[in-house]
Amino acid sequence: MSGLNAAGWRPAMNDGGEAAAGPATASGDRGLMLEEPLIFELGTPAKCGVDLDAADRAPVQGLSRFLRKEAPALAGLTEPETVRHYTRLSRQNYAIDLGPFPLGSCTMKHNPRLNEKMARLPGFADVHPLQPQSTVTGALEVIEQLADWLIRLTGMASVAMSPKAGAHGELCGLLCIRAALDARGEARDVVLVPESAHGTNPATAAFAGFKVRSIPATATGRVDLDALKAALTPDVAGVMITNPNTCGLFEPDMKAIADAVHAAGGYVYCDGANFNAIVGKVRPGDLGVDAMHINLHKTFSTPHGGGGPGAGPVVLSEALAPFAPLPFVTRDVDGTVHLVEEENRGDGHDQAFGRMVAFHGQMGMFTRALTYILSHGADGLRQVAEDAVLNANYVLRACEDVLTAPFAASGPCMHEALFSDAGMAEGFSTLDVAKGLIDEGFHPMTVYFPLVVRGAMLIEPTETESKAGLDRFIASLRSLAQRAQAGDDTLHSAPHFAPRRRLDETLAARKPVLVWKGDAPAS
Numbered sequence: 316m317s318g319l320n321a322a323g324w325r326p327a328m329n330d331g332g333e334a335a336a337g338p339a340t341a342s343g344d345r346g347l348m349l350e351e352p353l354i355f356e357l358g359t360p361a362k363c364g365v366d367l368d369a370a371d372r373a374p375v376q377g378l379s380r381f382l383r384k385e386a387p388a389l390a391g392l393t394e395p396e397t398v399r400h401y402t403r404l405s406r407q408n409y410a411i412d413l414g415p416f417p418l419g420s421c422t423m424k425h426n427p428r429l430n431e432k433m434a435r436l437p438g439f440a441d442v443h444p445l446q447p448q449s450t451v452t453g454a455l456e457v458i459e460q461l462a463d464w465l466i467r468l469t470g471m472a473s474v475a476m477s478p479k480a481g482a483h484g485e486l487c488g489l490l491c492i493r494a495a496l497d498a499r500g501e502a503r504d505v506v507l508v509p510e511s512a513h514g515t516n517p518a519t520a521a522f523a524g525f526k527v528r529s530i531p532a533t534a535t536g537r538v539d540l541d542a543l544k545a546a547l548t549p550d551v552a553g554v555m556i557t558n559p560n561t562c563g564l565f566e567p568d569m570k571a572i573a574d575a576v577h578a579a580g581g582y583v584y585c586d587g588a589n590f591n592a593i594v595g596k597v598r599p600g601d602l603g604v605d606a607m608h609i610n611l612h613k614t615f616s617t618p619h620g621g622g623g624p625g626a627g628p629v630v631l632s633e634a635l636a637p638f639a640p641l642p643f644v645t646r647d648v649d650g651t652v653h654l655v656e657e658e659n660r661g662d663g664h665d666q667a668f669g670r671m672v673a674f675h676g677q678m679g680m681f682t683r684a685l686t687y688i689l690s691h692g693a694d695g696l697r698q699v700a701e702d703a704v705l706n707a708n709y710v711l712r713a714c715e716d717v718l719t720a721p722f723a724a725s726g727p728c729m730h731e732a733l734f735s736d737a738g739m740a741e742g743f744s745t746l747d748v749a750k751g752l753i754d755e756g757f758h759p760m761t762v763y764f765p766l767v768v769r770g771a772m773l774i775e776p777t778e779t780e781s782k783a784g785l786d787r788f789i790a791s792l793r794s795l796a797q798r799a800q801a802g803d804d805t806l807h808s809a810p811h812f813a814p815r816r817r818l819d820e821t822l823a824a825r826k827p828v829l830v831w832k833g834d835a836p837a838s
Contacts (some may be wrong), residue, residue, distance in 0.1 A: 349402045349813065354390045355831045362391030366731045405815050415780050415788060419731040419761035419773025420513070420561055422591045422613035423709050428546035429690060430616055430683040439682045444674035448653055454678060455652045461643045461685040462628070465609060468696070471630035475639045476676045481588050484608025484627030485519040485555070487671050490554050491606055491631060492582045493523065495637035496669040503552035503581070509538045510767050511560035513586045520555060530554075532767055532775060535725040536562040536733075545574050553605070554584035559589045561765040562722055563707065563731035563773070573603025580683030582606065582635065584652045590614045591777065592704055592730030595697030605632040614699075615684035637666045660696050701777035707787060710774055713789045715798040721768050730777070736770030742803040745770040750817055753810035755791035 317705075343350030392400065409416075416423030434440060442454050462474045475491075478484040489506070496503050506520040509530040517527045528551075530543050538556065539612055551561050554576050558566045566572070574584045584597050584605040592615040611617070612625035643657040654675060657668060691699065704727070711732035715723045718734040736745040749759035750773075761773040776785055798806050810819060 317549045324796050347406075348812075349403045351407070352399065352716075353831065354392070354397075354400055355459045355833060357400060358390040358395060359390040360386065360388050360642070362393075364391075364393040364397065376726060407568055411779075414757055415776060415784060416756070416758050416775045417760045417776060417788065419775045420764070421561070421761065422588070422610070422730070422775060422777055424591075424616065424777035424779035426616050426683075430686045433686040433789065434682040436682075439678060440677050442689075444810060449478045451654065454681075455644050457678075457685055458675070458681050459646060459652045461688070462644065462679050462727070464685070464688050465628055465630055468594060468609065469597070469604075469608070469609070469630045470598030471604075472633040472689050473599075473636040473639055474630050475671070476626075476643065476681070477630065477640060477674075478629055479515075479672065479677060480625035480627045481586075481608055482515045482519055482608050482627075484610075484752065485515060485584070485586065486523060487627075488584045488606035488608060488631075488635075489519060489525065489555075490525040490640070490668050491629070491635045491638045492584065494666065496552055498638070498666060501580070503550050505548070505550045506552055507543060507554040508586075509543070509554075509556055509560070509575075511538065511562050511564075511765065512555055512557040512587055512649075514560055514666055514764065516555040516557070516586060521668050525552060532562075536560070536564050536722040536767070537566055537725075538568065538663045539570060540568045540571060540575075543572060547575060547579035547581070551579060551581045552578075553584055555586065556700070557586040557589065558602075559597075559729035561589075561726040561773075562767065563595075563733050564722060564725065564777075565729050569602045574678065577603065578672040584586045587630075588613060590658070592700055592814040595693060596673070596700045598631060606630070606725055606779055611680045611684040615687040617680060617683050624757045625685070626677040628676075635805070638668050640669055640671050641667050642670070644675075690764060699778050703776075704728075706776040706778060707732050707774070708779055709782070709785055710789060710792075714786075714792055714796065717793050718756065718772070719801070731773055731775035733768060734760065734772040735768050736772070739770075739796075739799040743799040743802065743806065744756050745772050747799055747806040747809065748792070750809040751798070751806050752791060754812045755795070757791060774803070812821055 328527075329480045347350050374774055384592070394420055410811075411423060411425060412548045438451075439451050439457070442451055448455070462476055465474050466472070475487055480813050496698065502792060504524070505528050505529050506525055507530050508517045509534045511682045516530075520527050528546055530546060531539050533539050537560070543554070555570065556572065558569050560566060582605040585602075585604040587599070587607040590607075590609055594614055606629055608629045610625060610627055614643070629639075636643070641658060642654050644652055645653050645655055658669075688696065699706070707730050711720060711723060711728050714720070714734065717738075719737040720733065721735050722728070722733060722739075736748070739747075745762050749762050752759045759764040761775075762770055764773060765771055776788075780788075795806070805811070810817065
């Protein structure tokens with residue numbers, strides 16, 4: 316028997332093959348699905364797990380006005396209660412070690428444990444930015460080797476390693492463009508941003524002081540080349556383009572776009588958040604890109620939250636390399652490496668636009684990324700891109716008959732499959748499918764982005780997932796799509812098996828409750 320109910324989906328089952336709803340429990344727990352109150356509901360301010368001496372209230376020179384007038388209302392718990400509370404909460408977290416993160420455009424893949432082992436080595440894990448350079452030559456070697464790999468993989472002239480993540484890298488690239496225009500004596504103040512670009516691109520351009528002009532997409536989800544050429548007026552500083560774009564598609568006119576922008580006197584910024592789809596296969600520098608950030612925490616592992624912060628080095632063309640920010644690592648003629656931190660040294664780096672951060676970058680991510688690169692090698696990195704694209708196309712073709720795939724007719728996708736809720740029954744939407752995936756034991760995909768597609772569902776499986784793992788996810792996604800097509804009302808109240816039911820997300824975003832104001836709980 317298939318085990319599917321009349322609505323076409325498989326309910327949770329117990330060992331006897333019966334639906335696992337069962338009777339209510341006095342504790343609120345369901346087996347090992349533990350009901351966990353807030354920490355303030357567990358303890359009282361009068362209770363504490365340790366004995367503390369009375370605070371010395373003697374005045375402190377210059378700080379007396381900051382002394383507390385009363386004790387803070389912290390939750391009082393014993394050490395076992397505290398440990399159990401956070402352990403129980405951790406079991407309610409979805410993690411890459413529990414299952415796939417199909418978040419489109421986020422590249423959430425397995426973090427190899429080898430990377431973590433290397434990042435914890437003494438000299439990397441405990442390095443301090445104020446140490447004398449003579450004591451951190453090994454760390455500088457790591458940064459220099461990683462920079463060399465990034466330049467080789469992208470076909471660019473140089474790289475700024477200090478930006479901390481994607482949007483920070485975008486800002487770095489635009490500031491390099493601004494510095495190059497200033498050096499030319501040109502006051503161009505418009506940046507073109509296609510509809511299929513990442514959402515941070517127009518925000519970054521505006522933050523950098525540019526005006527944003529949108530470029531429409533074609534029916535195939537790519538940049539409208541004719542519209543872009545028509546927008547190349549003398550005030551255009553450049554274009555911010557995402558390739559592969561946010562629809563999961565490669566821009567076949569990328570070289571033509573770059574040539575047109577260069578001919579008009581502008582520069583080409585490429586958003587490198589999706590570099591995982593082309594690493595080892597395509598060198599952006601060969602396509603005419605002048606600047607591109609690379610999310611080390613995406614392409615070269617360490618998914619979001621897995622040891623952050625992130626890192627967003629920016630590779631630069633020969634035209635923009637002289638304007639790269641300080642500091643940077645360089646290798647001397649005798650083979651030693653050192654960190655260049657001073658401006659106006661008269662050695663060809665006097666055009667640097669300044670600094671992005673106080674220090675050089677994120678050593679933890681540099682170590683992880685270089686470990687990932689060296690353990691894969693050039694052929695392994697190429698396979699990363701090939702497998703990521705293969706997995707995304709497998710999801711696309713496996714679900715296009717039950718979910719609307721707006722660009723499926725345009726050919727294969729790249730790293731992510733894009734679907735729409737257009738084919739669902741009236742009153743059903745992407746949100747219902749996303750919440751249903753929680754019941755199925757999966758993290759939902761990226762929803763309602765990109766904005767160019769109605770009810771978008773953006774799925775990026777990455778190269779991490781096996782065919783068997785994808786088949787499980789696809790089976791759940793197909794089941795939910797069929798339920799939405801059939802008008803199964805139980806989807807409207809999903810998730811049913813999560814610690815909390817569906818929230819009013821609009822109200823939660825507009826009126827978040829961030830401070831505990833409840834009465835003191837009983838001990």
